[in-house]
Amino acid sequence: MMNAPYASDPKDARGRRVLEEESAFRSCFQRDRDRIIHSSAFRRLKHKTQVFVEHEGDYYRTRLTHSIEVAQVARTISGALGLNQEITEAVALAHDLGHTPFGHTGEDALDLLMQPFGGFDHNAQAVKIVTSLERHYAEFDGLNLTWECLEGIAKHNGPVLGAIPYALEAYNELHDLELHSHASAEAQVAALADDIAYNNHDLQDGLRAGLFTDQDIAQLPMIDAAFAAVDEAYPALDANRRRHEALRRVFGVMVADVIDTSRALLEDCGASKVQDIRDFGAPVIAFSPAVLEQLDVIRKFLFSRMYRAPSVMEKRAQVTRVVETLFPLFMERVDLLPGAWENDIKQLPDETDVARKVSDYIAGMTDRFALTEFERLTGEKLPL
Template structure:
């Protein structure tokens, strides 16, 4: 039985374009499946998480990260009596709008797009699933339910102040109630992202040699996890020790999140999904102590991984790629594929053209962006750097 505060397919707010229901899947299952089968989801396979895609097959990509987030989210959602399909749909979609080269590419594209309203990867995700995916006969986008679109738009909380350009354009035709919190399902997806990346970035950083087991053993949560492994399995080989240690870190985060969220939900006394939205605060949360510990872990990762000299050198190179491609396409849109030329032919303003160019660049994989840069500039930026 779903919890009373859970979203349910029977009470979904529906789709912008009416469709017959499925005999075999709920509306939220169909949302999840459409996300998995869309082109943007497949492209995540070759998009950066932290390391540029060519650097190794063992590091997380946006695709493997999204799958890990969905796994965590589904477990938490099921335990709390929420709709697991809606939770998983939001989790799987949350990074669809990322550019090549991760946050580095986003920063570069956002700077280039400042005269045209800027660029935000979360708003771009909404643009992808409502417009840019064009496979269905009767509509652009994936025609996802309102509930999933709401979760995509505001899983990190209400959107206040200046609304990103792409998001503002969509809510002009479909109100996603940006002033409220999202459903509990979407809140689970958001914090599952924190659980996943705090764990797997430690793993990837160790594999990359950016820091050592001894160094992370000084961190909260991590040190206790490794101590437990050493006490239980003395003399365990390094790779198994690492796995056993980090899986315990994973478990501590999930347990804290579940314990705190159960208590907050009980205190809220919410009897419907809308009451969850209208509370004015999230019900899915870590404890204050866990947030403090995670802040220390994130600061360690920021200093020793995200801003490590090796990573920063790569960031500078790939920033150059995005900065070079944008004016090339703006100055000569005929270089774009035919479908994109057709969109630009209908553009009325320079901003419209820039949005289409940004859409195209944002959709590139790491490798395709590098290939296009080499094609137009005659420079293999990675070989030059070596």
């Protein structure tokens, strides 16, 4: 399928902050994707969890498997809409790079600790990682991604209005990402693919963990019709295959709905170039109101039965203690940090700069490393 006129075109890309010679056989957006895949931060996602703590089971999603699933969904939607699949995939793969250990629990704890120093935001942290904290290249810090990729990472969820997170503001002053506007259609696809992926796999992971049953979710909108269709087509199917067949149908409904709804929105908005998408003033990639209403019911179910389940809340309390212990400990004892981090911190002028550096270090930890450091520094082993 030929790309639409409002698709991001590598030939028209705004370039990188540090000028580089172009590749003879890869587009600039392919190079963005490849640099993200080869980054240290991307590899660490394999030991960062979504909901469960990393060691609880091999079958639960990690940030890495989630990011791969998001990228797959995003490429499918992007291709169906005539958008650029390479930049879509790059943004999708990078969207969770800034997450702390222990999922949103770790982020909430670190954000609270960082409130006196500007707070913590995982999207802003992802930008900081790809523009500064990755340090492997000879000519620049970060990955030196294209403007389009950085824009997508920064604002795939929409314009950044009001108070801008300090990590994002610091880079934006050097390289204006036009935070007041919407991102490209490709970045918006990555955001919706994220919603599709986590709604689908959180249902699967919650079932595997025994937090609810097939019967429980079969009462939910969209899922009820999926189970009914499977039962009609395969009346003697075993429970595991029945569940899989039903949830893959739910997955398909979400993907198809985004494609159909977004195709109509893109046609109605009258965009003839990618900048028209940014300037349109509203998202052009979306669920239909009917499916959005159904997903709201599913999300509320997951919130009460999974994210706030007693067993999950018990683990949340324990891993919150890990972050709450490590942050003040490193603030008081920078000598406990690795040599390069300690040396950098000793040169910082004030407490805010020190706190932000400590935050970078903790945010980069995997679940297992954070638990290991907690045990090493406190002598206490948590009963996780």
